[in-house]
Amino acid sequence: MKGSEKIKHLYWRAGFGLTPREWETRRHWTVERAVDELFDRASQASALQLDGLTENRSVEELKKLRGKKLDQAKNEGKLQIVELNNGWIKRMVDSRESALLERLCLFWHGHFACELKTPKPALAHLNMLRQHALGNFRDFVKAVARDVAMIRYLNNQQNRKSRPNENFARELLELFTIGRGNYTEKDIKEVARAFTGWSSDARGEYVFRSRQHDYGVKTVFDQSGKFDGDEIVDLILRQKATARFVCYKVYRYFVNERVEERIVEELADDFYASDYDLAGLFRRVFTSDWFYAPANVGTKIKSPIDLMVGMMRSLDVQFGNPKSISFAQRILGQVLFRPPNVAGWPRGKNWIDNATLLLRLNLAESLYNEAEVSFQVKDLKATSASRRLRKMEARTDFQPLVDLYGRGTETEIFTALKDYFLVGSAAIQAQQLAPYVLHDRTENYLKSVTLRLLSLPEYQLC
Amino acid sequence: MKRRNFLKASTLASAAAFVPQFLQAFQAGRLENSRTGKILVVVQLSGGNDGLNTIVPYRNDRYYQLRPRLALKPEEILPVSDELGFNPSLAPLRELYDQGWMSIVNSVGYPNPDRSHFRSMDIWHTASGSDEYWSTGWLGRYLDHHCTGCPAHHALEIDSALSLSMKGQDRTGFAMSNPQQLQKTANNKFLQTLRDHDHHDEENVAYLYKTLIDTQSSADYLAQRARRRRSRVKYPVSAFAKDLKQIAELITADCDTRIYYVSLTGFDTHANQRNRQGRLLRQYAEGMAAFVKDLQQNNLLNDTLILTFSEFGRRAAQNASNGTDHGTANNLFLMGGKLQTPGFFNAAPNLDRLDKKDLIYEIDFRQIYSTILDRWLDSDADRIMGRDFQRLALV
DSSP states (O other), X not given: OOHHHHHHHHHHHHSSOOOHHHHHHHTTSOHHHHHHHHHHHHHHOOOOOOTTOOTTOOHHHHHHOOHHHHXXXXXXXXXXXXXXXXXXXXXXXXXXXXXXXXXXXXHHHHHTOOOOOSHHHHHHHHHHHHHHTTSBHHHHHHHHHTOHHHHHHTTXXXXXXXXXXXXXXXXXXXIIISOTTSSOHHHHHHHHHHTTTEEEOTTSOEEEOGGGOOOSOEEETTEXXXXXXXXXXXXXXXXXXXHHHHHHHHHHHHTOSSOOHHHHHHHHHHHHHTTSBHHHHHHHHHHSGGGGXXXXXXXXXXXXXHHHHHHHHHXXXXXXXXXXXXXXXXXXXXXXXXXXXXXXXXXXXXXXOHHHHHHHHHHHHHHHHTOEEOOOOOOTXXXXXXXXXXXXXXXXOOHHHHHHHTTSOHHHHHHHHHHHHOOSOOOOOHHHHGGGSOOSSHHHHHHHHHHHHHTSGGGGBO | OHHHXXXXXXXXXXXXXXXXXXXXXXXXXXXXXXXXXXXXXEEEEETOOOXXXXXXXXXXXXXXXXXTXXXXXXTTSXXXXXXXXXXXXXXXXXXXXXXXXXXXXXXXXXXXXXXXXXHHHHHHHHTOOTTOOOXXXXXXXXXXXXXXXXXXXXXXXXXXXXXXGGBOSSOBOEEOSOHHHHHHHHTOHHHHHHGXXXXXXXXXXXXXXXXXXHHHHHHHHHHHHXXXXXXOSOXXXXXXXXXXXXXXXXXXXXXXXXXXXXXXXXXXXXXXXXXXXXXXXXXXXXXXXXXXXXXXXXXXGGGEEEEEEESOOBOSSOOTTSSOOBOSOXXXXXXXXXXXXXXXXXXXXXXXXXXXXXXXXXXXXXXXXXXXXXXXXXXOHHHHHSSOOOOOTTO
């Protein structure tokens, strides 16, 4: 495979694709250099922030509010969630930020799937993901167990010695660490006991309520002791199956839905031997020869966020108002902070049905034309049955593409654009597009070819 | 310019000219073998309809104690049995009820109910247990098991997006809010030419092209069928009624869709419920009455079964804002010409026995799905549902 194809593949899978300018420089880089660049930048990334976060607005305080004041407080919270959502999308798009870190956080957001509804725990949760995305998986899981948004999402506040709630324990085993088939129902009950009293307070901070904690002897994986939550995590990670489960998931997300068992086994051996070092695991994935095998290149169906962020990077898309970004996420079927359930987002073909496919194929053109999108968002909390049309308020900028490629012949422009936008071997030829693009001016040719390429099914893949 | 006109003319004149050979043969066959089986229409009331103020236990003192300001007075409701009566907004359904075209199933739910809209709707869509996370819907799995060779629109949702219930592992239902608009979007000239080069070995590329081609053929087919018949029944003016009319016109035009799916939204009535729910129930009832009449006049009511559900009912007691909060068990309606137990299928919910102030379910909704899959759609319910639920004498 050509070096530049490898670079394109790497940046799509480890990031969200390259801007036209980045592509023109980095296409000549070696994989090693590019991987170093990705990891260096990730280590310099800063935490997310939210201006004017209503500090410590407590549940008690909210409960005292009535009528308009309550609505106002709730509305403030909603707007901050929208702001946080947009802030994260902007980081994904901004080429000065760490694409690798944002990509990993998106992966972990689907792995430790959690609904984020209130600003303060949401911000803390996202920064927890950022802090551990490339750290040690053991610390990561222990941080997740103390994460307020997660504690609330999985009812661990109701997990008390007198009346254990198994929700967190079940998902910890089934979805976050070791996976089905490696534990018993009895294990779940015992794990739940170890996390009793791990709770959150009214200010939205983690608190350990010792009076609700069960200090007794628990037996998990046939080992007995007065385990607390941290010791349970250690026990779970002592099982090799946990390393295998994580590597399996990483492979399916970053490499291919069709898993090469042998490779996952090798990854798991190393991951386990490194005591769950995530940076090592990901570096190994991105530098392995098999990562660049043709079967793994240009064969992953982009998630809606991948598609949207990739397009925003390429065409420098600026959304008119914050709600437009949320609207785009909703119609395409992936809303940050709102995974469908604790199992996270489904992958691959699951994104595609007749309705989403047409929207996806037409997305670039709708953004370019600021089209009115006749789409009724399914809203279970809607207050009426009315249906609204929404306009995609967005601006696109073709100038970087024009600057780079605008002086060539039609054939040169077509080849350069195809090379930049499509990953893998797309069959499309310039002659096939000819009747459907503009030939009057070079700039119009470039724009119309771009829009056509972005509406090809092949552009849905990376 | 000429070239463009030529292209335009040819695509409009014959969409078939652009369809690959194998699809053409398939389409021709389809036109001859039109609908042979029965039809299922699913109506989703989104937001959690308050069942207790829909089918009202107007002789139950407990009901009036639980809802001092929200309860409907005995003189307001339309009595249909000694115990239960319709919300006045359901008046248009009275005739259906009297004709024996309506079954009301009380206290439908599932074990360990979830009060989140999203989670509970997912449970209803996937038919999973409340501690399981499935990514396929019950109707989607029906398509997986029974639909090799079916057209993409075998299960059709009148909406701009497809519900989880309609998504299977390998097959999905089809979403469309308006046939003419869909045809316009799907069959622009550029997307048409893409039909011609669908020679792809890679699985996902092939899947995308196949979905596109199927969408285009279904868009053509549905637009053509939708033009064929105009309903003679007068429908009320509402988006919901328009959707129902669309479905009736497709059914009477012998469209080969077997499952239709449609939603009415806005039932999340935490405050000032009375007027809002009344308005929505009126839209529902007027629309359904027209729809059933339409089918009846075309002798199609015996071939049609309509299922109406909501993701949960609401709390037995009202809240402080004259509304109700998220609850659990609820009633569910079936309509059609071939009901086995018209009227009330079971007794009114027991308001004296509540679980943490919520109604207790008596019938698992998956029993109803299983019954419909088995006895109406002639399929293997146990395989689709993943376990054996006891069937009910509904159809």
